[in-house]
Amino acid sequence: MKYLLTDNYAPIKVLLAEDDEDDQFFFSDALAELPFPTELTIASNGKDAVEKLTQAESKPDIIFLDLNMPKMNGKDCLKFIRMDKTFCSIPCIILSTSSAHTEIEETYHAGANLYILKPNEGSNLLKMVNKALKLDWKENFTPKKELYFLSERTLQRA
Template identity: 35%
Template sequence: MLKPSTLNNKLRVLLIEDDTIEVMKLKRAIAKLEMPHEIVEAKNGEEALDILRNRDSLPDLILLDLNMPRINGLEFLKILKNDEVMRFLPVVILTTSSNRKDMLECYKEGVAGYILKPLKYDDYVEKISTTLNYWSSNELIKG
């Protein structure tokens, strides 16, 4: 299991996920990995857009589920990428959809990554660790 580096930045992560169990799973994984990141939750795309309208506290990274009510993940992504400021926020899709069409459409809209949620918890923790370690050490993110 990868441990976070002390040189990495603390991330402000916007998690857009309507499933309470998935939100708890992510928080549990971050706690298990002893990562200092701040998680801001939105239950759907509309709620996320409300959070993002406060330009003073934009997230460093967005983790986005595709299958949500009201505004689905792809619709949210299109709205985000049409905004002059928010289009540059890195978005990583975190989903159960292995549909190649979904994946290609997300990359066409400019996602930074597409991660399938594995069934095994340990595999999930490993993917979260790798993703957050990468983004906390990425030069785009300034501490």
């Protein structure tokens, strides 16, 4: 049985935890260009993301977490999500400018489902977000290590 977010007729509910306003805009712009409907909720840090999760009437279908944010970083937010039975089954994607092996390994072992190295080009962000939203999350919830890291370079090889 497949679990594709794009198979639903309802908009895909996306939570983005990102402190940089420019990155929020680029992400929102990428979602607007997708050929399927989405609803975006933006949190400006991990603490705000946790508050939005716990206070929302419905939970998001997918969460994108910036790694480096004030108040609560992406790793701590991810740990909260994975420890809470209400949210632990939601796919969590890490967004970062860091390609440090330690960051990638730590987030993989903490339960993130995909690590996206923030691209330099908006068109590549669109492709990366599109790819994340079209993954079969039943099959890819526990990611294969070789498919966990997505960058502009790996995107071109795919």
